[in-house]
Amino acid sequence: MKVRKGYLVALAVSLVLAAGFLLYNHQHRDRDIGLDYRIVANQVLLSWDRVDGALLYAVEGSFMGQEYRLIGLTDTMTSTINVSNGLFQFRVKVYGPDGYMFASKPTSVIHVDHQLRPPVQEPGKRNYDPKSPRESDMFGAPNLDW
Numbered sequence: 001m002k003v004r005k006g007y008l009v010a011l012a013v014s015l016v017l018a019a020g021f022l023l024y025n026h027q028h029r030d031r032d033i034g035l036d037y038r039i040v041a042n043q044v045l046l047s048w049d050r051v052d053g054a055l056l057y058a059v060e061g062s063f064m065g066q067e068y069r070l071i072g073l074t075d076t077m078t079s080t081i082n083v084s085n086g087l088f089q090f091r092v093k094v095y096g097p098d099g100y101m102f103a104s105k106p107t108s109v110i111h112v113d114h115q116l117r118p119p120v121q122e123p124g125k126r127n128y129d130p131k132s133p134r135e136s137d138m139f140g141a142p143n144l145d146w
Contacts, residue, residue, distance in 0.1 A: 030105045035092060037107055044088065044110060046079045051094050054101065058093040062106075083112050 034049035046059065059079045060068040064087050071081055091106040
């Protein structure tokens with residue numbers, strides 16, 4: 001009988017550990033919250049969808065493939081980040097009343113080069129070129145009003 005109890009206890013402990021592991025992985029998986037970005041001069045403008053139950057958003061960034069670092073906290077669904085030249089990637093961690101909820105899926109790698117600034121787009125301004133590509137053509141995304 002002692003042998004059977006030992007096996008049953010070991011089985012129960014392993015089941016509890018497996019359930020805890022699955023629950024932890026389910027809660028901490030990256031989720032799609034519609035994280036989107038736009039580049040304007042030396043700034044990356046981030047926006048994402050509202051998350052039910054979220055109280056705080058922590059914006060994290062990675063530069064040139066390094067680990068993510070905290071950039072700022074916000075309670076809105078937008079963030080503006082001043083950047084230099086290089087390769088960047090961003091994600092948002094979502095916090096609710098009980099603490100950390102999950103992290104967003106990261107953005108694609110963003111190449112920022114200030115030499116690619118959009119041309120002046122107003123006729124009559126210095127350096128205006130009517131045949132030059134507009135901001136949407138240069139960065140591969142339509143102009144977003146946010």
